[in-house]
Amino acid sequence: MAEPGLMEDLYREIILDHYRQPRNHGTTIEPTCSADGANPLCGDQVRIDVALVDGVVEAISFSGQGCSISQASASMMTEYVKGRDAAAALRGVEAFQQMMLTGEAPDIEGFDDIAALAGVAKFPARVKCASLAWKTLAQAIAEGGGSVTTDDGSR
Amino acid sequence: MTSLADLPAVERLPYDIARIRRDFPILKREVASGARLVYLDNAATSQRPVQVLAEITRFYRDHNANIHRGVHTLSVEATDLYEQARAKVARFIGAADPREIIFTRNTTESINLVAHGWARKFLQPGDEVVISEIEHHSNIVPWQMLRDERGITLKYIPMLPDGTLDLDAARSIITGRTRLVSLTAMSNALGTIVPLDAIVARAKAVGALVLVDGAQSVPHMPVDVRTLGVDFLAFSGHKMLAPFGIGILWGRLPLLESMDPFMGGGDMILTVSMERSTWADVPAKFEAGTPNVGDAVALGAAVDYLSALGMDAVRQHERAITDYALRRLADVPGVSIFGVPDAERRGGVISFALEGVHPHDIGQVLDTKGVAIRTGHHCAQPVMLALNVPATARASFYIYNTTDEVDALASGLEEVSRFFGVRK
Ligand SMILES: Cc1ncc(COP(=O)(O)O)c(C=O)c1O
Numbered sequence: 001m002a003e004p005g006l007m008e009d010l011y012r013e014i015i016l017d018h019y020r021q022p023r024n025h026g027t028t029i030e031p032t033c034s035a036d037g038a039n040p041l042c043g044d045q046v047r048i049d050v051a052l053v054d055g056v057v058e059a060i061s062f063s064g065q066g067c068s069i070s071q072a073s074a075s076m077m078t079e080y081v082k083g084r085d086a087a088a089a090l091r092g093v094e095a096f097q098q099m100m101l102t103g104e105a106p107d108i109e110g111f112d113d114i115a116a117l118a119g120v121a122k123f124p125a126r127v128k129c130a131s132l133a134w135k136t137l138a139q140a141i142a143e144g145g146g147s148v149t150t151d152d153g154s155r
Numbered sequence: 156m157t158s159l160a161d162l163p164a165v166e167r168l169p170y171d172i173a174r175i176r177r178d179f180p181i182l183k184r185e186v187a188s189g190a191r192l193v194y195l196d197n198a199a200t201s202q203r204p205v206q207v208l209a210e211i212t213r214f215y216r217d218h219n220a221n222i223h224r225g226v227h228t229l230s231v232e233a234t235d236l237y238e239q240a241r242a243k244v245a246r247f248i249g250a251a252d253p254r255e256i257i258f259t260r261n262t263t264e265s266i267n268l269v270a271h272g273w274a275r276k277f278l279q280p281g282d283e284v285v286i287s288e289i290e291h292h293s294n295i296v297p298w299q300m301l302r303d304e305r306g307i308t309l310k311y312i313p314m315l316p317d318g319t320l321d322l323d324a325a326r327s328i329i330t331g332r333t334r335l336v337s338l339t340a341m342s343n344a345l346g347t348i349v350p351l352d353a354i355v356a357r358a359k360a361v362g363a364l365v366l367v368d369g370a371q372s373v374p375h376m377p378v379d380v381r382t383l384g385v386d387f388l389a390f391s392g393h394k395m396l397a398p399f400g401i402g403i404l405w406g407r408l409p410l411l412e413s414m415d416p417f418m419g420g421g422d423m424i425l426t427v428s429m430e431r432s433t434w435a436d437v438p439a440k441f442e443a444g445t446p447n448v449g450d451a452v453a454l455g456a457a458v459d460y461l462s463a464l465g466m467d468a469v470r471q472h473e474r475a476i477t478d479y480a481l482r483r484l485a486d487v488p489g490v491s492i493f494g495v496p497d498a499e500r501r502g503g504v505i506s507f508a509l510e511g512v513h514p515h516d517i518g519q520v521l522d523t524k525g526v527a528i529r530t531g532h533h534c535a536q537p538v539m540l541a542l543n544v545p546a547t548a549r550a551s552f553y554i555y556n557t558t559d560e561v562d563a564l565a566s567g568l569e570e571v572s573r574f575f576g577v578r579k
């Protein structure tokens with residue numbers, strides 16, 4: 001339907017696929033750390049549960065509500081971190097944040113699908129939606145729990 | 156789709172919209188996707204007609220000077236224009252005296268002025284301020300701050316599931332300890348028009364003052380402070396064709412005279428010695444520092460524009476558009492509309508949900524069709540909590556919107572549905 005260009009940049013087919021069939025959504029795991037994330041501007045919320053075993057993400061689950069971008073990003077994030085160690089997961093968060101700034105897909109392993117979100121950088125209002133799950137993941141892994149918001153005072 | 160014969164026809168709209176639209180060149184522009192703009196975010200801010208834009212230019216080009224200070228020609232002219240604008244606003248809302256009009260930046264500042272100048276001076280711990288669950292944050296937060304600072308009690312009139320206020324509850328919530336009832340005349344999140352009469356009567360019976368947040372009523376319907384019977388009225392120029400940065404507080408003169416100033420500085424004093432100062436008269440007492448003269452003058456032009464249309468006609472037009480939109484949107488599969496079902500008790504605001512699609516995504520896809528709506532909590536988080544949704548999509552209308560634009564919204568929503576499909 002969309003005009004070629006703008007809409008396709010944002011709503012890539014792979015994003016809609018993750019939105020319609022989110023992976024690792026609401027699954028029951030035995031978490032070793034969890035964190036809550038909120039985007040106060042739009043009321044979106046996400047909870048990330050992580051089971052870290054010997055420093056490796058053995059299981060991960062997300063729950064919450066949000067727009068297609070935040071849900072798809074969360075779903076992709078869980079696929080990315082599953083089976084990686086904590087340091088690699090945090091490198092992924094770093095790379096994702098960088099991608100939101102530059103609009104360029106980073107050259108890191110496992111980001112093939114995630115690169116579809118690079119177009120979000122062109123929609124400043126949606127960057128917070130896409131970043132929510134990643135920030136929350138970093139909180140869970142690096143801080144062991146707690147909560148984060150995407151509202152850092154900037155508009 | 157219901158047959159269009161059931162819907163109010165464009166002919167029955169009270170004025171020639173094509174002529175109005177020519178005054179708003181921005182309505183001809185295209186958005187990023189190349190689609191023609193369909194501006195349906197008027198509850199956030201209105202567009203401005205060329206008459207208002209010309210007035211801004213004319214002021215700065217021909218009359219610009221600081222006011223109240225100079226004896227020179229420009230200063231006298233600027234002062235006159237500023238005071239004429241005040242008189243226009245006074246007439247527009249039926250105020251007895253232009254001195255009852257205080258220029259602020261916006262509704263938010265006007266409400267804060269009352270919280271600081273009146274409530275902080277006169278309220279004691281245990282005194283009650285009554286607001287409602289459908290208020291904009293600007294009529295919640297100042298009272299929460301005052302509660303925390305002064306120990307007053309803050310009470311809320313609850314919202315019923317249809318978005319109206321629980322008037323029965325209001326009767327018992329407003330008590331002998333209530334000193335102020337501060338209410339919106341129309342909800343920006345749901346469009347509910349609040350039946351102020353009943354609440355004002357109850358407030359007066361217990362001796363409380365009434366502040367009306369008129370941010371969504373003054374731009375859209377006739378408002379006359381003589382018949383409202385209230386004590387304060389706050390509203391914003393930017394929602395009624397005027398520039399950003401100019402707002403209004405109306406208050407009864409004796410009340411304003413009894414109040415303390417909000418800010419201290421130049422223009423609000425009578426005398427200043429090293430030890431103390433005495434305050435200037437109302438309204439100067441509340442307009443510390445150099446005011447926003449140019450935008451106040453442009454607000455005068457906006458008031459002229461609306462007065463020429465007639466506020467009855469403005470309301471009639473919005474009721475017709477809203478009635479049309481309520482029926483048209485009800486026909487779109489998956490759409491559910493929040494709030495009162497009829498346009499009679501609703502201003503030109505429609506908050507809605509589309510099954511399986513988050514408001515952000517609705518707004519984003521509509522933007523590619525040129526349709527500008529608002530998504531989010533609309534600075535009314537208690538309403539979202541009561542509706543049990545994180546956010547809504549909101550379309551809001553003004554004098555220049557057409558039934559064609561409502562059709563563009565409706566068909567845009569049908570495409571949104573198709574695009575996202577229904578979630579599993
Ligand atoms: C009902 C209501 N009250 C208050 C406000 C605040 O207006 P402003 O931001 O101009 O101060 C708004 C604006 O959105 C509103 O709709």
